[in-house]
Amino acid sequence: MSDTASAPKPTPEEAVNRAPGLSVRLKLTLSYAGFLMLAGGLLLAVVWVFLLRYVPDRMMIIPGSTDIPLSESVVFPIRSGLLHVFAPKAAAALAFLLVFGLVGGWLLAGWMLAPLNRITEATRVAASGSLAHRIRLSGRRDEFRELADAFDAMLGRLEAHVAEQQRFAANASHELRTPLAITKTLLDVARHDPDRDTGELIDRLRAVNTRAIDLTEALLVLSRADNRSFSSEHVDLSLVAEEATETLLPLAERHGVTIETSGDHSPTIGSPALLLQMATNLVHNAIVHNLPEDGSVWVTTETRPDAVVLTVENTGEKYDPPSVSTLVEPFQRGAERVRNDHGGVGLGLAIVRSIAHAHDGTLTLTPRGDGGLRVRVELPVRHAKVPPVGSSTVGS
Template structure:
């Protein structure tokens, strides 16, 4: 934004310091002047004169001269003007030095801001000294830079992963078409089926990316949501998949009210239940779903499955991250299930906790703010 030129903050502070010092000096001189006027008559008075104690002795009596206010003014005014001049010089010089010293941290913060504006988010102010307003500002700016740097790195990593994931189905499609073109006897039905599967995967990935973007933006209307009803709906929808894989589902879902987007929270619940069914034991697996309302509205989805490394589990909420024990060739997914869950939880001011079960499988807990 173009702005007209103006006085610098340092100059304005200097003028303010000098003006305050001049005002204080003028008030002090005025008080001294008023104090002196109490003991000085309006006009000058002369006491004493010629004459001695006896006639003809020729002696002189002493003369006492008392100055008047005009005489006092002539003596006081020049000295007061000199004093005010000295105060002006001291005020301007000292004010300039003090203002520069006070604004030095602000200059350091400004330089850091310009460095960040040029794209370098790794720079930090790290302002030394004791706690004060400038240190608060510098620390808050450093915290903001750290978060921006982390978000920028995460976005770059996410963009790279998304590009790779989207490029894979396109490359497969290109390969299938090249093979079909070079082989006239290729079965077109098989080609169409494989192309349909690849296209479905690309569509699922695109929809997941759009849903993740919508959750991160937080642009949705908030309404009353009962998590127990969402658990019931998600369970009914995914029950055929659970029966097909031989997974039993147990639910304990008392009423749990919160505020948020019904569609997004339903997607959160569906993702958790779907992951619990897919990433389970090959036979006789189980899924337990529970809701609670103890201080915070909670949703817990726990499933049996292979043993997982706790260090690997911590990365499952990152986009396109899959633990080795959770990759299923028949239903690998797009790697965004828990990332979408975390984004939806964050958008609702909630928390997501993912932990490996000691006997195998995963336990995922989402906590959301209760109704006020």
């Protein structure tokens, strides 16, 4: 086996190691000094050309015009004498510009790069795992301030995302642990009580197992939506809402809830399966969290110039705005987290929000004045030639 094939692959830390080089501050210093030297040299060259243009090469002194005897005439070389005087002065000036450029450039580069040093230090702090640190760079807006503000905003989003993921992991662990603990208890009871009715035990185990499966599938749907791991195609949101309503009609009849649907052709692009899951979750929540009897659900779709809108409203208990804002959090089932046979696993609206965001849409929850919720999902409009869907009313 060759040495190349047997050599271990570099780790990510080793892959970013680079040979030492000049610092940015030193590069800027040399650039400032070099530019200053170039400008000074050009200026001295212009002065020299100007002198050559207006100063003659040599000068003749006419006899009698000075103290020189009348019998003699003298010619003086003007340019060569001028060069002998000008060259040392020019060299001294360039030397001064070099020193001034290096010192001034070093100080100026350090002053200009000070914000970048703070950003670098904040990056190292964030890389160590501390996301609470912020740069908060003061001063008027410029490129460094915009970079610092963008970095602070990114840290804020990362900190919120990590906290949300930690809460989600804790809640998911708790929710998954509950059916497993119930299953263990039932099996222990059956083992210590062999005369117990096995039919009742099997029914309870089946119910607990079904709930665990539903929770696992909901987590998979949520992960799929968050990762946008789906293929997109043209979808009519009104047809999706109608299919979800028809599927849940038996559940609505058992709860004594009437569902009214209306809407026109609402074209968009996305995953038909995920959008159907989104609509199903909304209608399911509207049916389950409703009045004990004679409840109503309204499902409407509309098309705007820049978006298609799915709205699901239902009667029910009154909500205040703070409590409504928490309903989209995972494993939140209203104010009292009520469990029942059709209460779901607490991920319904969290899945709806993730699916909407995965399709570049928005989810808005507002309480109705006389009780219940109004949930609106807005998705980008994508026109496709599909016949419009009329209105219909279904219910108990």
